[in-house]
Amino acid sequence: MAMQVENLAVSRGGILILEGINFQLSAGQALVLRGPNGSGKTTLLRTLAGLQPIADGLITCDTDSVAYAAHSDGLKQMLSVRENLEFWASVFGTGNIDKAVESFFLEPLLTRMAGALSAGQKRRLGLARLLVTGRPIWVLDEPTVSLDVEAVARFGETIKTHLNNGGSALIATHIDLGIPADILDVTPFKAKPVSFPKLDGAFL
């Protein structure tokens, strides 16, 4: 079992957003999150990635198993593509960027500054970071924004390879990635708009 979520409630800014979420994610499985804008998909993913405290419930997964990719790619404009990737590879202790470069066709761009890339190329570099983390559970927030059709297809292939290697993925997206995935619609879990009791004052 890669990740198990029981009766999870998530909050943002002291307001309860989603509650009563239950799902299981096993190795080799992909789960796609659906829901309209503002329904709490990002908040749920940030909570699963450990960036936000949970409001209620339980998340069970191995320590250091989640790789998170957000709307922003965390790229340094003044570093080259290679330097950006090598930085994350050494932070995550994997050290090898060849597979990531190959999967996202970054070879011709390696020496270019990240600031000089197009939006889609930046996104590809941001997603390539997932491969250098070496972590089994990918938590992805709208990963296909600004990717062209071909890049989306390649990204789908990368996820398939990841799943076949025993990884799993949790993806918030509105488009079809061409991978066999279960769908979790977050709309039914919407919490009643009451203020969150364990509010910690000034820090929201």
Add this chain to the structure above:
Amino acid sequence: MIALLKRDLRLAVRAGGGFGLGLAFFLIVCILVPFSVGPQSQLLASIAPGVLWLGALLACLLSLDRIFALDYEDGSLDLLATAPLPMEGAVSMKALTHWLTTGLPLVVAAPALGVLLSLPTQGFMWLFLSLLLGTPALSVIGTFGAALTVGLKRGGLLLSILVLPLYVPTLIFGAELARRGAVGMDTQTPLLMLAGITFATIALLPFASSAVIRINLR
């Protein structure tokens, strides 16, 4: 941790990295003070340790808001928080980078600028020593302030107001050490106090900084 240090140093020296901002400010202050005070080397000599310390402190303050703001804006702070690197280690590296790019150049430049301010000869060693010992505390305290204001747009004003009172003890003992050294008095008390402040901040503040970063990322 070394990777983060190397990346930040590399970013600092590339275009737009802000390396040299603090040093340039320090140079300007120390060059202009003799003009504004006038040609009274006696007066200059007596205010030199204080002016040099004040200039160094303000130069440090100038570059504080960049410590976390850039990483926050491009999302890499979120990614660092989910990386295996402990946040305490990350903020310590940030403080070290700030010291290497801002504090250390000031320490090296200060004796040269002491000449402009007619600092007595015996004071150079003490000025160098006091800055070498005191500027790490400025960077570590400043990193804490930057962590407190990380999510705020234009948080520079709030940052300065929060950090300045915390800088006061370092300024008092640092300038006192340099002044006593310049006039040939006993320097042991301010030296020990300054060293105590610096080592205490280095030991304790990274934990506070990483705690507030985690809260600010929520």
